[in-house]
Amino acid sequence: MKCPSALLLLAIFTVLVLSCAQQASLVEDFINIDCGLPSGSSYVDEKTNITYISDDQYIDTGENHKISSEHQGAEQFRSGLNLRSFPTGGRNCYTLYPAIKGQKYLIRGMFMHGNYDNKSQNLISSPLLFDICIGLNFWNQVNISSATMTYTSEAIVLATVNSISVCLLDNGKGTPFISSLEMRPMKSSNYPAATPNHPLLLQDRRSMGANSTIRYPDDPYDRLWWPSQNTSEWIKISTTSMVRRYPDDVYEVPAAVLKTAAMTSSNSTALNFLWLAPASWAAAPGYLLGLHFTDFQQEQLREFHIYYNGKSFVPDGKSYSPPYLLANYWNDSSPTVSDNGLSYKISIVATNASVLPPMLNAIEVYYQVQQDEKMTSSEDVDAMMTIKIEYQVKKNWMGDPCLPEKNLSRNGLTGSVPESLTNLPNILVLDLSGNHLNGTFPEGLCKNRALILRYDTANGDPCSSRSSKKKKKTVLAVAIVVPVVIVSAILMFISAKSKSRGQEHCGDHAHIPDNREFTYDELAKITNNFSTFIGEGGFGPVFHGQLKDGTQLAIKMCSPTSTPGKGMPEFLAEVESLTTVHHRYLVLLVGYCTDKDHLALVYEYMPNGSLYDHLREKTNFLYLKLSWQHRGRIALEAAQGLDYLHTGCVLPIVHRDVKSHNILLGCDLNANISDFGLSKSYLHVAQSHITATAAGTPGYIDPEYCRSGRLTVTSDVYSFGVVLLEIVTGEPPVIPTTGHIVQRIKEKVNMGKIEAIADPRLHDEFDVSSIWKVVDTALMCTKEASSERPTMSMVVAQLKDALALEQARLRYSISDISQGGANAELSYSIPTPR
Numbered sequence: 052m053k054c055p056s057a058l059l060l061l062a063i064f065t066v067l068v069l070s071c072a073q074q075a076s077l078v079e080d081f082i083n084i085d086c087g088l089p090s091g092s093s094y095v096d097e098k099t100n101i102t103y104i105s106d107d108q109y110i111d112t113g114e115n116h117k118i119s120s121e122h123q124g125a126e127q128f129r130s131g132l133n134l135r136s137f138p139t140g141g142r143n144c145y146t147l148y149p150a151i152k153g154q155k156y157l158i159r160g161m162f163m164h165g166n167y168d169n170k171s172q173n174l175i176s177s178p179l180l181f182d183i184c185i186g187l188n189f190w191n192q193v194n195i196s197s198a199t200m201t202y203t204s205e206a207i208v209l210a211t212v213n214s215i216s217v218c219l220l221d222n223g224k225g226t227p228f229i230s231s232l233e234m235r236p237m238k239s240s241n242y243p244a245a246t247p248n249h250p251l252l253l254q255d256r257r258s259m260g261a262n263s264t265i266r267y268p269d270d271p272y273d274r275l276w277w278p279s280q281n282t283s284e285w286i287k288i289s290t291t292s293m294v295r296r297y298p299d300d301v302y303e304v305p306a307a308v309l310k311t312a313a314m315t316s317s318n319s320t321a322l323n324f325l326w327l328a329p330a331s332w333a334a335a336p337g338y339l340l341g342l343h344f345t346d347f348q349q350e351q352l353r354e355f356h357i358y359y360n361g362k363s364f365v366p367d368g369k370s371y372s373p374p375y376l377l378a379n380y381w382n383d384s385s386p387t388v389s390d391n392g393l394s395y396k397i398s399i400v401a402t403n404a405s406v407l408p409p410m411l412n413a414i415e416v417y418y419q420v421q422q423d424e425k426m427t428s429s430e431d432v433d434a435m436m437t438i439k440i441e442y443q444v445k446k447n448w449m450g451d452p453c454l455p456e457k458n459l460s461r462n463g464l465t466g467s468v469p470e471s472l473t474n475l476p477n478i479l480v481l482d483l484s485g486n487h488l489n490g491t492f493p494e495g496l497c498k499n500r501a502l503i504l505r506y507d508t509a510n511g512d513p514c515s516s517r518s519s520k521k522k523k524k525t526v527l528a529v530a531i532v533v534p535v536v537i538v539s540a541i542l543m544f545i546s547a548k549s550k551s552r553g554q555e556h557c558g559d560h561a562h563i564p565d566n567r568e569f570t571y572d573e574l575a576k577i578t579n580n581f582s583t584f585i586g587e588g589g590f591g592p593v594f595h596g597q598l599k600d601g602t603q604l605a606i607k608m609c610s611p612t613s614t615p616g617k618g619m620p621e622f623l624a625e626v627e628s629l630t631t632v633h634h635r636y637l638v639l640l641v642g643y644c645t646d647k648d649h650l651a652l653v654y655e656y657m658p659n660g661s662l663y664d665h666l667r668e669k670t671n672f673l674y675l676k677l678s679w680q681h682r683g684r685i686a687l688e689a690a691q692g693l694d695y696l697h698t699g700c701v702l703p704i705v706h707r708d709v710k711s712h713n714i715l716l717g718c719d720l721n722a723n724i725s726d727f728g729l730s731k732s733y734l735h736v737a738q739s740h741i742t743a744t745a746a747g748t749p750g751y752i753d754p755e756y757c758r759s760g761r762l763t764v765t766s767d768v769y770s771f772g773v774v775l776l777e778i779v780t781g782e783p784p785v786i787p788t789t790g791h792i793v794q795r796i797k798e799k800v801n802m803g804k805i806e807a808i809a810d811p812r813l814h815d816e817f818d819v820s821s822i823w824k825v826v827d828t829a830l831m832c833t834k835e836a837s838s839e840r841p842t843m844s845m846v847v848a849q850l851k852d853a854l855a856l857e858q859a860r861l862r863y864s865i866s867d868i869s870q871g872g873a874n875a876e877l878s879y880s881i882p883t884p885r
């Protein structure tokens with residue numbers, strides 16, 4: 052806290068004049084990203100003269116969009132015109148580099164929806180909610196309830212490595228998106244409360260007397276100083292004189308801000324500033340303030356008390372007089388949580404002796420949230436960044452199956468795997484597959500028992516064929532045969548606490564309002580004495596039920612023959628995983644029953660049965676003729692659900708029983724993954740697999756899992772590949788006389804006959820490349836060696852492409868038709884995938 056008595060010691064030479072103090076701001080060191088701008092393009096923003104560039108070198112995932120034309124003009128900054136959305140993947144990250152380790156940065160994300168997806172009318176009733184993080188530190192919950200507003204999040208961060216990652220987390224409450232991302236270097240002496248892994252997160256920053264937002268070039272750090280909103284109560288005052296500043300001023304509030312202020316109309320009126328903490332966050336944020344003062348006159352006494360939540364903000368309850376044309380501030384040294392944790396109030400009240408009313412030039416309100424210590428390991432991030440930047444890693448690219456076999460080695464890059472890769476204390480999974488590696492891996496990499504390492508063994512095992520004498524730097528030549536995934540490393544950080552912040556995020560959406568315990572008698576009532584049997588679940592029969600309000604339910608009973616003691620762990624595992632994981636493509640758990648000896652799970656009812664039912668034409672469901680487009684959409688949604696299980700949580704969750712029975716269809720044939728009754732989280736870093744009692748269903752079980760008993764997410768990928776083949780062919784996985792579906796398809800593929808593969812019920816109504824793409828993806832998924840299988844994120848990308856091909860075909864045929872009739876377009880409306 053800056054002591055006002057220091058003013059007495061004020062000597063003119065210790066004070067800088069603000070206009071001179073605006074040191075050459077390093078605008079060249081600004082990173083200005085207009086997210087969603089077409090790849091490779093840039094422009095100069097007219098308001099700031101800052102050059103914005105596209106985001107392609109900072110992120111590999113997501114989709115580019117423009118805001119709709121109706122909202123153009125409403126954007127506060129030009130960067131609001133474009134955005135990048137992330138319909139897949141639980142966590143998508145921008146990597147801002149280069150950063151200087153130990154340097155402080157201002158980071159700002161802006162979010163303008165602009166009805167880019169033509170769904171903005173939903174925002175009013177159910178706002179879009181997603182979390183943003185800096186590295187693994189929670190930053191903010193972005194709450195978009197208006198398509199026309201520009202939402203801003205700002206943070207002051209100390210870089211712990213040579214890059215800063217900003218991540219968007221899908222909480223199942225809408226597709227995350229971002230319009231712009233900016234990074235500005237600050238002095239390390241600025242904002243001392245921002246320390247490694249404890250960023251200062253901005254709640255509000257106001258220039259009380261300004262008429263419009265002040266930023267760069269007025270503020271060399273490009274902070275946004277918003278004008279105050281409470282103008283009718285206050286009188287705005289300003290000066291044209293220069294305002295001086297102490298050389299050790301940690302805030303460096305720009306002159307344009309300090310030269311204006313707000314004061315109340317009379318001494319008897321207090322100047323109040325209030326805010327509310329978000330009520331829905333897991334941990335109440337603690338606030339840190341900066342109150343900025345300078346007076347523009349010295350003839351009359353202006354003296355006041357500053358109260359913060361009713362207590363004096365100035366030590367010992369002293370009164371305060373702002374100095375004349377000198378920047379001064381009051382702040383607090385540690386975060387404060389108010390008594391109720393919700394409402395906060397600054398009240399500036401004139402003393403009896405004061406001649407002039409109270410004033411305030413500017414206010415900054417920051418928050419910090421409780422974080423788990425030992426989060427990001429700088430070594431991990433450094434190593435990953437090295438790889439990513441060196442090899443220009445592109446995710447989600449698997450090669451085009453429609454093209455004939457080709458040798459792209461001349462497009463390949465060569466390089467060496469850095470020794471730093473051996474030192475990955477917190478990375479759980481490192482996927483080096485999909486490359487042609489000739490050479491051996493550094494020993495430390497292979498011996499890292501805490502790491503799940505995936506790689507190809509086509510050219511010999513790079514981990515076993517090592518020569519023990521070569522202990523020096525092992526250099527690998529990496530030749531990429533297709534411009535392919537080099538490394539899709541999943542940074543999985545384990546924290547000692549089982550309820551880490553990250554996990555809570557995964558489970559944020561876990562607060563399903565209806566999640567409740569049912570008694571057996573209630574279930575009997577709901578199901579009308581278990582009168583409507585709708586199927587056989589993993590543990591027993593499934594009954595239809597209905598609540599008083601009409602909500603339809605599916606009640607999965609634990610079959611009476613299986614002893615409760617035996618089924619209990621699995622049952623509770625399902626309850627646990629379902630209540631901590633919620634995503635739009637995963638079936639919602641409404642409640643459960645553990646009454647007496649009865650165990651049951653209560654789900655929302657999915658009215659259109661399972662994918663299995665429709666592919667096999669079961670009679671107890673309305674038979675729907677699934678077009679290729681329907682099938683493609685179902686496959687994509689199911690893949691996204693699985694991808695979320697695998698990557699959306701701090702720990703990957705293996706479904707363990709992926710099959711067409713467990714892909715359920717909603718009213719508009721939307722797909723949801725159900726029955727992760729056998730799911731389990733990886734429990735420990737060192738535990739790269741769980742050996743469990745045989746799980747899964749014949750025909751879908753990963754053969755490698757059968758042999759080894761090791762269960763990883765790749766086993767789900769295998770099973771999902773089988774489901775994809777079912778979707779294409781309409782055939783069951785196993786036909787007694789002709790063997791397994793993977794073998795059957797491989798034979799037909801070798802003959803090159805797509806017609807022989809596609810379900811005859813499709814009547815040749817499909818885009819051939821689209822089917823090929825799905826078959827090719829399925830065959831990748833069902834590779835014998837789990838290390839050669841793609842991740843679900845890659846599968847999602849492939850299925851998107853496949854669906855797009857089919858939709859292009861449909862659009863083409865529709866426009867053909869619509870030339871004939873006026874309403875043709877209506878009758879052929881195409882549901883688009885999310």
Ligand SMILES: *[C@@H]1O[C@H](CO)[C@@H](O)[C@H](O)[C@H]1NC(C)=O
Pocket residue numbers: 097098099100268
């Ligand atoms: C931007 O640059 C132009 C030309 O150099 C100059 O005229 C204009 O004043 C600058 N605008 C700002 C806001 O600095």
Ligand SMILES: *[C@@H]1O[C@H](CO)[C@@H](O)[C@H](O)[C@H]1NC(C)=O
Pocket residue numbers: 169
């Ligand atoms: C957007 O939605 C409206 C109605 O919800 C519809 O009339 C319009 O055609 C849609 N526009 C696009 C581009 O899909």
Ligand SMILES: *[C@@H]1O[C@H](CO)[C@@H](O)[C@H](O)[C@H]1NC(C)=O
Pocket residue numbers: 178180194195196329331
């Ligand atoms: C999101 O914002 C809307 C409108 O400001 C508000 O009504 C709603 O409570 C907010 N939701 C959360 C979870 O903060």
Ligand SMILES: *[C@@H]1O[C@H](CO)[C@@H](O)[C@H](O)[C@H]1NC(C)=O
Pocket residue numbers: 260261262289311
């Ligand atoms: C803000 O607007 C008022 C009224 O238009 C004007 O008198 C005042 O000078 C403006 N303040 C600044 C800082 O531009």
Ligand SMILES: *[C@@H]1O[C@H](CO)[C@@H](O)[C@H](O)[C@H]1NC(C)=O
Pocket residue numbers: 281284321322323324325
């Ligand atoms: C605006 O000022 C009035 C009077 O001081 C006060 O009652 C009100 O709470 C203030 N509003 C905000 C948002 O600070």
Ligand SMILES: *[C@@H]1O[C@H](CO)[C@@H](O)[C@H](O)[C@H]1NC(C)=O
Pocket residue numbers: 576579580
């Ligand atoms: C359910 O069965 C019990 C006894 O078996 C009977 O008393 C009750 O009336 C039945 N309830 C309904 C809704 O049929």
Ligand SMILES: *[C@@H]1O[C@H](CO)[C@@H](O)[C@H](O)[C@H]1NC(C)=O
Pocket residue numbers: 635636637638639655656657717721722723
């Ligand atoms: C199924 O998915 C849709 C979105 O595709 C979602 O709106 C719905 O709530 C989900 N249904 C269940 C039962 O979870």
Ligand SMILES: *[C@@H]1O[C@H](CO)[C@@H](O)[C@H](O)[C@H]1NC(C)=O
Pocket residue numbers: 658659673675717718719720
């Ligand atoms: C899904 O099931 C409901 C209720 O059984 C039925 O009315 C509806 O037509 C089905 N959906 C489709 C797309 O056929």
